[in-house]
Amino acid sequence: MTITHPTRSPILRAHGLSHAYGEAATRSVVLNDMSVQFWPGELTLIMGASGSGKSTLLAVLGGLLRPDSGEVWLAETAVWKMAPTVLEKLRFERFAYIFQGFNLFPALTALEQVAMPLYLGGTSKKQSTDRAQAALVEVGLSAHTNLRPTELSGGEKQRVAIARALVMEPAVLFADEPTSALDSVNSDMAIRLLHGIARSHDTCVIAVTHDPRLMPHAERILTIGDGAIQDAQPVSERIAE
């Protein structure tokens, strides 16, 4: 299914993605010749039943899982033709991720959690700290920079995880079930933050979710099933329907 956008060209495109797990009798096809595109400045939700291949699609798009066939392009760059170290660099410079669970190091303060990946990737200490500080301010945690995960609530931990993604200044931000561990108030906060990041940073935000409460915040919703895209309407059209 081809989706067009009235004004802009997509930042991320995938064509003919196929992927299966297992061998022979246990083989199960998760992605079946899937093609899809994503635009900057938009929040796209990937929805579908459990086992429909949402997370696999996210991993393939995000340069974390090599598909059996097909290709992903970031602008004009073919992601899966890259050497592993070049791909690593591309992920560092253009991608960011928010995973299920917050994956925060227990020993680090919020500021250190956010600054650490930048610093380890080769950014100077001063620049890493400054950018981390700014990211924490943006997610509303300026008063919590010195707190460790045990001193933060679930919603605050997720905001640290969002800041850790935001600080990378990614072209594409991948989020896997960003609200699954949160109550409704914090879910609302998290999705507003992600949407805000898409708008204000012109970032392409792609979130896998089960949570129908997020739908009104997205520009676009992809519904996948049986390894293929079943519906890819812009939300405006879907709501109109």
Next chain:
Amino acid sequence: MTTLPRCNLSLARATLLYDWRKFLPAALSVTFAGVLMMVQLGLLMGMFGTVTVLVDSTSADLWVTAPGTDSVDDTADIASPLSALLAVSPEVIHTETLPVRYAGWKAANGTRVTVAVTGLSPDPAALACPGPLRARLCALLATPGGVVVDQSEAGKLGTAVGEYAEINGRRVRVLALSHGMRSIGTTYIFTSQQTLRGLSLTPPQNQDKTSFILASLRPEANLPLVQKTLQRLIGPESARVWTGHQLSVHSQRWWLRESGVGAGFVFSTLLGVIIAVVITSQSLRGIIVSQVREYATFRAVGVPASRLAVIVIEQAAWVGLAGTIAMWLLTWLIATLAHHLYVPFDFSFDGALAATALGLITAVGSGLLALRELYRLQPAELLR
């Protein structure tokens, strides 16, 4: 103006400080492996150091022994006239014979012990006069039939100052007690060469034989050169020329080898290291496994795996450093305690450096073993 928040961007140190309890077993296993090695080494060196007390307490520059001598307490006789040959060298100031004869000791209370009767010159300046006897006791030996025994051996010999005893059936009298002339394996009795002759411990045909010849050189003499020259002069088949230090080291090493204790030491040190590697690598692995999702998150955003490996190795190195510092302190404490309890314990600085190196290698090696846990979870698996 607000102060900037504290920001420690060393993940290794931040984790160590925060989770120090988890690292404690690893550090302690490094400490104990090191202490095990140091205490064994200290006791062994303390013990075997006493074997060469006779060599170590005299001021002779050169020692001449029978060829094929392995240890100072196990020698054959050499010809006494060799000393005249040594004196030919212009670098040699003084030479002296030192006979040591094994004999049966029988104390007044009936105690029987095999002793090494050592014949000294009753002269405080004599080359063979051991340091602890030099001030007073060597001169005292001019008294015919007089002997000196070490205070630490007096109990074993069943004697005390002023008491009589028999050596080879001849009566001797204990004139005084020395301090610090104890040796494992050999009980030294010091007497004059004249008294020694009177004890008839040497068969008549061996009267011109001695156990050692000692020589002192001019202060400016080139010791290795003189040693080599004299060895060539005497010939390798008649005797061997050593520096005191060489004879001492050679004797101690021989004891370490021959007694099997050296092998025991290497074995138990190795065992300690293996246990330390297992405990340390398991602790470090456990810590990585508990943070494997966080590490995978960093790998997902493109932090090179080599940077994360450096963090793990850095953690391991800090653990090793902490462990070895604790090892130094504990070993020092044990050495102090041993000193107070009169247990022969030699703190070896070289040994401590080796134990430190071994501790650091153990820790870093364990870190390397734990490293593969970093790859246990691929970033894509965070998305399932």
